[in-house]
Amino acid sequence: PPQRPQIPKHQFCADLSQCLFDFVVQLLPTAEELAIKEDVRKLLERLIRTIEPDSRLLSFGSTANGFSLRNSDMDLCCLIDSEDRLPATDLVNMLGDLFARETKFHIKSLPHARIPIVKLSLDPKPGLPFGIACDIGFENRLALENTRLLMCYAMIDPARVRTLVLFLKVWCKRRKINSPYKGTLSSYGYVLLVIYFLMHVKNPPVLPNLQQIPPMRPISQEETHLNGHNVWFFDDINVLRQRWQSSNTESVAELLIDFFKFYSRDFTYNTGVISIRAGLLSKESKGWDNDPDKGTARERNRLCIEDPFEIDFNVARCVTRDGLYTIRGEFMRASRILAARPERAFIALAQLCE
Ligand code: GTP
Ligand code: MG
DSSP, X not given: OOOOOOOOHHXXXXXXXXXXXXXXXXXXXXXXXXXXXXXXXXXXXXXXXXXOTTEEEEEETHHHHSOOOTTOOEEEEEEEOSSSOOOHHHHHHHHHHHHXXXXXXXXXXXXXXXSOEXXXXXXXXXXXXXXXXXXXXXXXXXXXXXXXXXXXXXXXSHHHHHHHHHHHHHHHHHTTOOOGGGTSOOHHHHHHHHHHIIIIISSSOSSOOTTTSOOSSOOOHHHHEETTEXXXXXXXXXXXXXXXXXXXXXXXXHHHHHHHHIIIIXXXXXXXXXXXXXXXXXXXXXXXXXXXXXXXXXXXXXXXXXXXXXXXXXXTTTOOHHHHHHXXXXXXXXXXXXXXXXXXXXXXXXXXXX
């Protein structure tokens, strides 16, 4: 084919940014879907209280952190504010029976899983074309806190942060690299990759590090720690909005292009640990290195993403050698598509998510 001159980068980026906004907007959950989900939460909470009167049922994960897409599942966490609560195993069995009797949900209780949960689902019907999938866990207070942390990051710069994260969530699902059970990465892991990139790779940064901003008043260890983990972060969004203005003015398209470039070319997968809390760390310093004697450690730590609060926990522990190879291949493919700058940005988007 005859060579056409490549369109200028700034023009491509302006066009691509607009396409990204438009693309993401139509994937947001509708008000109706959100209302149905809130009704489900209330109903289940009411039922749980017939067994444990001092309980609360709270949303976490994407329904609560600002990164939810249409039809995403519901992650719920049951907190019981009393001393003499039932063991989780018994509770899971009893709730399974109760929900089966009192609701139309399909129920699956997993009382003996590493984290006992009850799974509920509802088949699709008009008005609810994708049904509902919901997991209820117990006392998972760290997940509530990391949800709140991600929500704060989403709120600091929604136009760029939410657009990037939501696009990448769709992209990784369409490219089939979002299945921890099959050796690739969870959505939570991808969100941490984006935040790390915006905070520690971009210069000037797009996001401040909320875990490193000193508190405005002295606070005690009791207030900052949960199950032995420091969960403190600066969460006063109003103060932050007044005081923190990123001097990074890159468009969402420029950021996306650089994100793919960074993770396909620059990140040191063999030795590096991604930490939003502390920046780039080494596997060696965390004892996560590929010591040939520790065959299992090596297999669990191909890709290392430190949890923001459970810092001994590698969020990407499920990513296998093949999984990482595939993920990196996808980062490279995306980089290549964007570097080619097709004349119409929506063609690039369509190719990315093919
Ligand atoms: P979608 O369900 O794909 O929309 O994404 P999501 O944002 O709900 O993410 P995901 O289902 O991966 O995780 C839901 C929540 O569970 C996260 O927001 C975390 O609070 C928690 N979570 C998931 N994976 C981990 C993990 O490996 N470690 C910890 N500590 N929390 C996790
Ligand atoms: Mg979820």
